Amino acid sequence: MTQPPLLDIKDLTVEFRQGRRTPPLRAVDTVSLSIAPGETVGLVGESGSGKSTIGRAVLGLNRVHSGQVHFEGRDVTHASSRLRRGLSARLQVVFQDPYSSLNPARTIGQTLAEPLLAHGKPRKQEIRDRIAEMLPRVGMPADTADRYPGQFSGGQRQRIAIARALMPEPRLVICDEPVSALDLSIQAQVMNLLADLQRDLDLSYLFIAHDLPVVRHLSHRIVVLYRGQVMETGPAATLYDDPVHPYTQTLLAAVPQPDPTAQRARTAKRGTATTVAAPPPAGCVFAHRCPHAVDLCRRERPPLLPLPDGRAAACHRTAELHPHAKARQSQPHTVRKHS
Structure with a gap:
């Protein structure tokens, strides 16, 4: 139980x-x-x-x-x-x-x-x-x-x-x-x-x-x-080894790697940092820094959707950019503990 x-x-x-x-x-x-x-x-x-x-x-x-x-x-x-x-x-x-x-x-x-x-x-x-x-x-x-x-x-x-x-x-x-x-x-x-x-x-x-x-x-x-909102959540090893949200990928790209090739492979476009003091945008708070942002990202805040592997990500394009992590449903996710 x-x-x-x-x-x-x-x-x-x-x-x-x-x-x-x-x-x-x-x-x-x-x-x-x-x-x-x-x-x-x-x-x-x-x-x-x-x-x-x-x-x-x-x-x-x-x-x-x-x-x-x-x-x-x-x-x-x-x-x-x-x-x-x-x-x-x-x-x-x-x-x-x-x-x-x-x-x-x-x-x-x-x-x-x-x-x-x-x-x-x-x-x-x-x-x-x-x-x-x-x-x-x-x-x-x-x-x-x-x-x-x-x-x-x-x-x-x-x-x-x-x-x-x-x-x-x-x-x-x-x-x-x-x-x-x-x-x-x-x-x-x-x-x-x-x-x-x-x-x-x-x-x-x-x-x-x-x-x-x-x-x-x-x-x-x-x-x-990021800016007071949950971007991604999940088991530590899974999230670290295979992040699906562009912001999580950006955080990992900033981590020094002993292998320069691996460092280059993980480097993502970072954009311009924005402090939390700026008014939140209507859409995704990371859209201004995201290399994958489209008009939808700037218009609508993405819900936190659960993924098949126990994770959840707040990204409109997760299913498109990461087919293996296609969201199971279209209802917002509340972060819960694992068994």
Whole structure:
């Protein structure tokens, strides 16, 4: 029997006001996705695509204009501060910058104790025991608890930030660009750590990044965003190896390849980048950059259509350009978890 999703987002729209006479900025536009227990869903797209805005909306840090967010079967779209405090033990976040996410005036032990103290009054020995358990789990020595953030490297600080997120034993962790500020060698270590923790603790991740290969490394499924809209979604390996949406192809074309021939074969026309601050066009938001765009693309927004291999793509020309991935039906697709 299929388990209900741990996180279920339906038609999420987030807007930001820009002044009385200026139309609101639509940062996220009717996005749907879900995450099953023990699953990682990668959210990928360039800067300004709305990735972090979705994560912040789930956490209650950004106001939802329309749509719904359900966590553990409960509607938390407009949850009160009191309800949010109760949820935070099971819903945690790891931010991008390990240098600003830790208070430099507090010891690591004090920082790790904060999530436990926020959800009750545990005994001091219970806190010490939990810290002693978590630090080795993230690859840090026990004496880390008595030291300060300034005594650690960026990679070590991010391990500590991960330990802090895991202190209250959450079910879902939102990883918002958790390795983008780290050197490549350290990125791999942190990614492997996250994978090990997921296996050992049965965690679910919403993994947000702009780098598609990084997202692929950890994700079961990937959702590709552009200007606040879903362009393509599907199993990580399938989407990475055989993308059908022109924007996904553009993202992959930007990935350095050791084989120059392969690099040339994957290079796609990129067009001119447009920030999310520009008003959305009537048609496909990627039409101005797409090498395959026709008049229909500029007039009508394409629905997100399901494909036979478990993917979905928002492109009018998918069936024409990729006959093997012909859409099964003409109804818009809501991104759902796999079994």
